[in-house]
Amino acid sequence: MPRSYSFGCILTFVCCGMMADISGAENWPQWRGPTFNGISVETDVPTRWDADTNVAWKVDLPGPAGATPVVWGERIFVSSVDGQDLLLICISTEDGAELWRRKVARGNKTARGDEGNSASPSPACDAEHVYVMMGSGDFACYTHEGEEVWKFDVEDRFGKFRIQFGMTSTPVLYNDRLLLQLIHGDGKANTTEARVAAIDTATGSTLWDVPRITGAYAENEHSYASPMLYDHGGLTLLLTHGADYTIAYDPADGSEAWRLGGLNPQDDPDKDYHRTLRFVSSPCPAPGIVVSPTAKNGPIFAVRPDVNGDVTADESALRWVYPRYTPDVPSPLVHDGVVYLCREDGKLLCLDQDSGEQIYYERTHNQRHRASPVYADGHIYLSARDGHVTVVKSGRDFEVVAENDIDEALASSPAISNGTIYLRTFDSLWAIRE
Template structure:
């Protein structure tokens, strides 16, 4: 992984220390910097339910939540009957503990999602779990409850078809949530962004998030990110037809990017699922349903929806619909929901290639490690593509179990969460 001297993206622990980075923990969805990039080396590119499997841990139920890893512990949320649970599994494949966070599961999207879909976060001392019914809880890494609350009690009843499946962002001692939901009249839509003290769950600030979007957010489950460089730092929320940057100190708006659902050709069923990604000096912002992709400069101010100077490039179509973009070594990787992989130059938008991989729905976001891109299909096939400007499939690996969760990479291991089990994939010693 390219190490940026000045750029650190929204780490789960701010990020604790350089030692943590060397240990290559994967502390929240999409990793330490929320970019899907791992520094791990010597990972397997060929695997199956029996090949290069260190262990397989059966799970009590499915979920799209990605596992997170810190040292010798793996945390993940899952359903267990009607219970919404947080589990801790050792990197040896043995259960350490399990806690019921809430009750009342709701199966959605023809079984593809449920109320345990948000991914947890950890800083190595505590772990935070959010459920789609609004329950948010903090536990020690030993499984002891520290605090628990429901965002519906604080911020109003959630009106969202698939549940509030956006994953919160942990940044140092703060936890950020985007609660964008409801449909119909924009003046009555509930949309707030909140910052909580991670240690206590107490509110630090809350901001309304106005939008003139129509019906988008009832089916949305994008997550926020944090951007940092030597001059800028902000929270970026994504939903209700806009990506909006908020100051970390108070949530006030810095800029907004619209035209993601163009008013001249407005799609009232559009919803954001793919989350933006930040790289050094840029933010790649997806939309949905074959809509546009924007590559934004981080020094934007105000409404930059139609300010060409605010962007490195704009692509009118070919957005990923569910998988989030990935940026590595000056190349943007866009994995379409049908398995097509598109690569473009990060600064110019020049296309290098568009090529098909597995012809099946892709829900998980791509990850990078050791010169390879891992693309996960819903039918359990994981395509390993060589990173770079030239398309080359290294392997296609059939796990024979449905997958919608993004892989996690830590400690020389690829953790793959299927609907049935958690796999630890690593080279045999």
Template sequence: MKTLLPTTIALLALFSSSTLADNWPSWRGPDNQGISYEKNVPVEWSKDKNIAWRLEMPGAAGSTPIVWEDNIFLTSVAGDDLVLMCIGTDGQEKWRSKLGSGNRDVRGDEGNSAAPSPSTDGKYVWAFFTNGSLGCFDFEGNEIWQFDVEDRYGEFDIQFGMTSTPVVHGDKLYLQLIHSGGAKVVALDKATGKEVWAVARPSDARAECEHSYASPIVYDGPEAKFLLTHGADYSIAYDLETGEELWRVGGLHPPGRYDVTLRFVSSPVAKDGMVVVPSAKRGITAAVKTTSKGNITDKKEDYFWTFDVTPDVPSPLIVDDYVYLCRENGNLIALDKATGKQLYEERTNRIRHRASPVYADGKIYLTGRDGMVTVVQAGPEFKIIAQNEIGEAIAASPVFSNGRIYLRTFDALWAIGE
């Protein structure tokens, strides 16, 4: 057996990391953590400065695009149609495929049926819409399989639509279907769409708390591996192969009272043995151990800490020794990762923030609903480096790939950088 020299191992690791950094295969990036590994990414831009191109979209959407090599995939409304689109990194549309029709706008300007983001493994791309249309396509736009999730698993009973983005891992595609009509967690064979397993997701949640607009994540660490679902008052981890429940954490409501409108929108994040679990509105944020077992709601030994504020809509971010929470009003909170102690809460852009924060090259990018992206220095001290305006409304999170930032506004797809 040939033994690799340490320098060779280091070079292979560097190559692997840089290759990974070029692609953005899911809405929260390569590891579902909102982290880009790229360097020298754009920091300053405007609608007529440092823009590579802008492509008008056929309709609005709040979904975050994904990127693999020279392909950008995104979902959109096109009139009454619900479509998956492929855009080249040169700004030219390659193809679009219709998965359904009958768009539904919700809460005024808050969103529509093209809320979930696509996912890719570098060979195929999967797209889901809030009406239950789910499909798999190859990179040339050929349909591999498609079916209606409501036909197979029951009609969705959820006020603002099933906005959860399915997650791809290994040979499976995972869905969380958390609503009042019978919540389920499902694993599909990603190549065929056939069911691998499906389990009921029991909860004692009531009223609107039964509804979830969050997305599942997969954690694949050396100490634990699981699918984490989020909604109906609990974060619940499942065995990736069998669907067995591994652990759950609740107690996320404000102490002393039950809020029947506390529906989860923000998704958890897991990194280096820690899961940061958000809730909603005036609920809490909890940091728990990835190695937990059973119902840990009242098991303090399975918590790192709890914090009495939650980001509500944007998802948390773990970077180095810090946890960042972007509140819906644009305030950024930095916490000490080990203790949960607040280091600061500072104002950025005082407008609704629906997008999740993204970290790249020592900086955190926060996207306001008005299209302004605030770039903040990462670390224990707050400093705004830049604020960039393009003048179009946005709910999608920024995407980093091959030296560029891609922003999907309600009007267009923007490529920022050279």
């Protein structure tokens, strides 16, 4: 059962602009969608498909990757590998025709067999440009027509990556800046190698850059999570996650707003420090709450976003803590008062957003799950590594609506735009629509 804490009034949900293009379709401009939380407002999204049914088109890709495609208007942008080349490819939403491809860098590295490579970070896009950072550290901006605007090497600017399985963090696009968390190090406590930075979208120059020191050491200095943006009720925070802490920053200037430790206690006399508790799952923001996962069957923390300072020992800063069953790779999803947590084996844990009480804990498809769940039109989509996507009805009663197979390896999260689900497998890009 969760530990419950008192908290202030729950913020009323504020509908942010959904980054729609002129046709009225909702764009999917970055990994977790238009509101940084895996939620789509699209309707008439398909729930059933297979290799032959409800497939608008399918296009082969040159190599595998776990990066989620991003969509703006009539263009899809997806990163990929082709041998040693690291590519950004632009594809038409209408028919899957390739419009252009650019070699961003050369020098692919794989991680843990089929678990990742240097094209793991997802692109981001706005009305004019697309931005992509590769695991090699090469960071580039292109126009929608494929013209290079700027490019630089993140390692040259902020220091060489020292991370066991490669830099997989996806930048957050917010207004005129790209926000980066670079959490890595040599395994020694209190080093300054980990950094958080903001990059000007127009020029590629650094707007601010701050060290991120937490005291974490051993493999815990390495984070494979991505930053998220909390942007509700007039409060905007960059949420970074790794090295035993969730830390929130002001995206305007990089000043630290708050930090939450206790995710892997460093000085607990009753518990040995867990030297391999690397974070992969990223936090999920929702109005009045930040859901912060850990790893390896550990706890899940629900933080009040409007706190200040080091809140590690401040129980009033927490809405609740659920003591176990954290997702290991898929990020949480919060919708309509329910927190959805897809575990790596396909079990779905649902908690009450206000209290942290368990609503249900049910098994779906018994396979590795690496993609994060997304919500659309009353349904939750859970994507497994074997290409099986389970569609679950949203809400407090567990109901599997559909089981869909395309028989291709799948690690990236779905993107949803204009009534279409885009699935990036290791082999292809699929457009699923009725």
